[in-house]
Amino acid sequence: MAWGGAVPEGCREAYYRQSNRCSACRRSVRDKTPIEWTEATWNPVTGCDKVSPGCAHCYAETFAERFRGVPGHPYEQGFDLKLWPDRLEAPLRWRRPRTIFVNSMSDLFHPGIPDDYLQRVFEVMEAAHWHVFQILTKRHERLAELAPDLPWPSNLWMGVSIENRRYVQRADYLRKVPAAVRFISAEPLLGSLETLHLEGIDWLIAGGESGPHHRPVRVDWLRQLRDMCAQSGVAFFFKQWGGRYPKVGGRLLDDKVWSEKPSPDPTRWTVTRPAG
C-alpha cells in the first residue's frame, strides 16, 4: 500500500472503510486508490497473516490494527481474516471501466478463504468484464493448485510478490496460471533477484519499502531488474524509492520515470465472452 504524504487522514480512513467520503476534505474516495499502478481497490476479504520477509512491515496490518476493538468499525477485528460477502458484487455496480486491485487489504489465496468463496470472487470478475482486475499473492502454491478450477477471463491479471532471491520460485508457480497478464511485484525489494527467470512474465513492478522501519533498496538491484526486463521484453514499472514516506524519494531511476504497462496475451485466457 502506498499513500502520498499529503493525503488527509480522513481520506485514508474513508478509503479503508470503503465509505463514500472523506470527513476531512469531502472527496469521494470509496473506490479510489493512490497506488500508482492501479485505479481502484476492492476488498471482498480483509485480514491476513505474515508469510515471508516482505510482510514484516505490512501497511495493511498496521492500519487495520489501529482500529481493533473499535465497535462498528470495519476493522473492529483488526487484521484477523474476515470475509465480506456483501462486498462481492460491488464491481458489478461500478459502471465506469477501471483497473481494480483485488484484496489490497489481504491475500486472496490465504488458506482461510474457502474454495467456494474464491470461486465466487472469480465469477464476479468474469461477469464484470468491462473492468480489469489485478490480483497479487504470496500464496503461490495455493494459486497453482486452484488455478485449473478457476475461470481465467481476458480481464484478469495475476501476480506474485517476490522480495528476494529466496522466493523467485513464486514465478515458476505463476507461469502455470493461464492469466492474460502475469506480473511480478518486487516490492519491497529486499535483495538482488539475479536468479529470477522472466519467461512467460509480462510485467514487473519494483519499489523500495516505505514507513518508519523501511529497509533501503539498492540502486544496483533496481538497475539489474530494469535491464533484465529490457532483455526479456517485459514491461518495467518503477513505483518508488521508498523511505520514511512512500513518495519521499520520488520515482526517478537514472533520471527517468519507468511506467511501462503490459499487453494481455490472447493465447492464454480460458474464458471467452460471447460476442455482443
Ligand code: SF4
Ligand atoms: S501477504 Fe500481503 S497482506 Fe498478507 S501479511 Fe503479507 S504483505 Fe500483508
